[in-house]
Amino acid sequence: MSAASPYDAVVIGGGVTGAGIARDLSLRGVSVLLLEKGDWGAGTSGASSWMIHGGPRYLEFDWDTTRLSCQDAGHIVTIARNFVSRVLFIIPVLPHDKNNIERMETAMEVYDRFQPLKHAHPHRRLTAEEARQAEPGLSPEIIGAVTMEEWGVDPHRLVFANVQDAIVHGARALNHTQVTELIRDAGKVLAVRYRTSDGAMVEARGRVVVNATGPWSPLVGAMAGIDVQLRPAKGIHIVYPHRISNFSISAESVDGRDLLMVAHAGFTLLGTTDDDFYGDLESVDVLEDEVDYLIQGIERVFPSIREYRPVRTTSGVRPTLFKWRRYEDELSRRYEVIDHSKQGADGLITIAGGKLSMYRLMAEETSDAVCRKLGHQAACTTASRPLPGNESEPEPAAALASRCGIPALAALKLQTRHGSNSEKVLDEGGTSRILCRCEPVTEGELIYATRHEQVRTLADAFRRVGIAAGPCAGAACILRTAEVVGSELGWSASQRFEAARDFVRGAWLGRAPVLGRSGWAQEELAQGAMRGLMAGDGAR
Numbered sequence: 348m349s350a351a352s353p354y355d356a357v358v359i360g361g362g363v364t365g366a367g368i369a370r371d372l373s374l375r376g377v378s379v380l381l382l383e384k385g386d387w388g389a390g391t392s393g394a395s396s397w398m399i400h401g402g403p404r405y406l407e408f409d410w411d412t413t414r415l416s417c418q419d420a421g422h423i424v425t426i427a428r429n430f431v432s433r434v435l436f437i438i439p440v441l442p443h444d445k446n447n448i449e450r451m452e453t454a455m456e457v458y459d460r461f462q463p464l465k466h467a468h469p470h471r472r473l474t475a476e477e478a479r480q481a482e483p484g485l486s487p488e489i490i491g492a493v494t495m496e497e498w499g500v501d502p503h504r505l506v507f508a509n510v511q512d513a514i515v516h517g518a519r520a521l522n523h524t525q526v527t528e529l530i531r532d533a534g535k536v537l538a539v540r541y542r543t544s545d546g547a548m549v550e551a552r553g554r555v556v557v558n559a560t561g562p563w564s565p566l567v568g569a570m571a572g573i574d575v576q577l578r579p580a581k582g583i584h585i586v587y588p589h590r591i592s593n594f595s596i597s598a599e600s601v602d603g604r605d606l607l608m609v610a611h612a613g614f615t616l617l618g619t620t621d622d623d624f625y626g627d628l629e630s631v632d633v634l635e636d637e638v639d640y641l642i643q644g645i646e647r648v649f650p651s652i653r654e655y656r657p658v659r660t661t662s663g664v665r666p667t668l669f670k671w672r673r674y675e676d677e678l679s680r681r682y683e684v685i686d687h688s689k690q691g692a693d694g695l696i697t698i699a700g701g702k703l704s705m706y707r708l709m710a711e712e713t714s715d716a717v718c719r720k721l722g723h724q725a726a727c728t729t730a731s732r733p734l735p736g737n738e739s740e741p742e743p744a745a746a747l748a749s750r751c752g753i754p755a756l757a758a759l760k761l762q763t764r765h766g767s768n769s770e771k772v773l774d775e776g777g778t779s780r781i782l783c784r785c786e787p788v789t790e791g792e793l794i795y796a797t798r799h800e801q802v803r804t805l806a807d808a809f810r811r812v813g814i815a816a817g818p819c820a821g822a823a824c825i826l827r828t829a830e831v832v833g834s835e836l837g838w839s840a841s842q843r844f845e846a847a848r849d850f851v852r853g854a855w856l857g858r859a860p861v862l863g864r865s866g867w868a869q870e871e872l873a874q875g876a877m878r879g880l881m882a883g884d885g886a887r
């Protein structure tokens with residue numbers, strides 16, 4: 348489409364919200380351009396706790412958010428079955444916790460009313476013995492526990508599935524493409540100017556422009572002279588490359604906040620902090636005292652936590668709506684769809700606030716607002732329409748594994764990313780060779796992702812197929828990954844090395860805060876080996 352023929356909607360931001368909006372609008376027959384400055388889901392969405400949950404703690408001060416999240420979670424887990432898995436929490440109670448076991452159980456009884464909305468089971472109360480039988484790592488000091496069921500999700504795949512479906516229904520979606528300017532005429536936003544991945548500056552007209560940039564929305568608003576007010580809050584996680592427990596465990600931090608150690612498929616996330624953030628959104632560093640705060644909190648209920656070796660940290664900034672005076676943790680997770688016409692920027696709509704767990708609803712309401720502006724009448728279908736790979740039931744992983752000659756675990760992981768399209772993915776790649784010993788990702792899947800899923804960097808490959816996500820953190824697989832991606836994208840030998848070096852550097856920033864003394868020594872060895880390999884190859 349040329350600058351002369353406008354899109355109906357230009358959506359800025361390829362996190363879960365923007366991707367959800369692009370999908371919703373294109374399913375309604377609206378022409379869409381979706382622009383993401385980094386990679387799909389690489390902002391706050393990927394740095395989340397990977398949970399589609401209702402948030403029982405919001406019940407005390409933000410009942411509606413819990414209800415809406417549970418309702419929308421019910422839709423999301425139905426349309427995205429292959430990306431979600433049940434996560435069962437044990438919430439242990441210690442003698443001096445702010446909630447004794449009776450209060451905790453009462454809260455869970457209230458939360459049980461919402462559980463059917465998201466197809467989850469009601470809580471159970473456990474004696475201390477029962478809890479410790481289920482998870483022997485729990486502290487002998489606990490006096491009881493309750494259970495709670497939530498859903499885990501791979502946000503990278505969830506975001507990409509929305510992008511993929513938007514493209515199938517006619518949208519144009521570009522990653523590594525940054526909007527640098529909103530073009531206005533008098534009181535109307537007419538177009539966006541953006542920088543493509545190869546540095547070209549392009550203009551695209553949109554009858555409506557949607558600012559779905561999460562914590563960046565004040566910066567994009569400012570491009571149109573609009574003040575979008577958020578109260579951004581930083582959160583970090585510690586990532587362990589294995590399951591520490593089969594249960595997720597909640598704990599109280601030193602300042603009384605709820606911390607979660609979440610058992611996802613093959614790894615554990617320990618989080619999270621929640622602190623007002625005033626810094627640069629492009630470098631949200633993790634501090635060692637944030638790591639100490641999380642470990643101190645979980646250690647009270649799970650004393651052996653320090654014996655486990657983390658592989659990295661993640662950090663992100665919540666796009667929380669502005670409110671004065673409230674303590675960060677008690678801020679509402681509500682969202683707002685803002686039509687800026689009254690502020691002199693007609694044609695610009697911002698979606699601010701919210702949660703991943705209700706992204707579909709946020710996208711629906713934003714798309715409704717866009718359609719009203721366009722005078723376009725079409726109903727939303729995303730509550731029941733399956734995302735790609737969920738149209739039919741996938742075959743048992745063991746059958747796929749034996750037919751394609753890959754380990755059962757590799758087949759299972761492939762299905763969590765591609766559902767019923769898994770075989771097509773392997774066929775296209777043409778090889779079932781395993782790329783990394785610790786994460787059974789096949790080269791075939793990586794080739795498919797590079798050809799069809801907009802992988803442009805090795806960090807994109809990490810998000811799309813989970814390469815370098817296991818205990819080796821890339822040490823055993825990143826050079827081969829660079830070879831595979833590089834041969835698809837036509838990279839020279841030195842471009843492949845540079846890509847591997849960039850990945851290692853980026854990964855290092857996330858790992859440094861959790862390296863103990865032996866970790867630093869190992870890191871130096873690994874980096875030295877990598878430099879040696881590169882020098883050796885360069886000399887050939």
Ligand SMILES: Cc1cc2nc3c(=O)[nH]c(=O)nc-3n(C[C@H](O)[C@H](O)[C@H](O)COP(=O)(O)OP(=O)(O)OC[C@H]3O[C@@H](n4cnc5c(N)ncnc54)[C@H](O)[C@@H]3O)c2cc1C
Nearest residue numbers: 360362363364384390391392395396398526561582703704
């Ligand atoms: C630590 C933490 C844990 C969380 N855990 C959960 C959880 O478990 N469950 C839950 O429901 N919610 C959770 N949340 C909240 C949830 O992650 C966010 O509400 C949600 O992901 C926000 O999505 P988004 O698409 O609005 O923003 P983002 O994911 O940040 O997407 C915005 C995108 O806009 C892009 N962008 C910015 N400027 C431009 C530009 N000029 N041009 C082009 N693109 C641009 C960015 O690169 C970014 O990718 C958590 C948040 C944090 C910080």
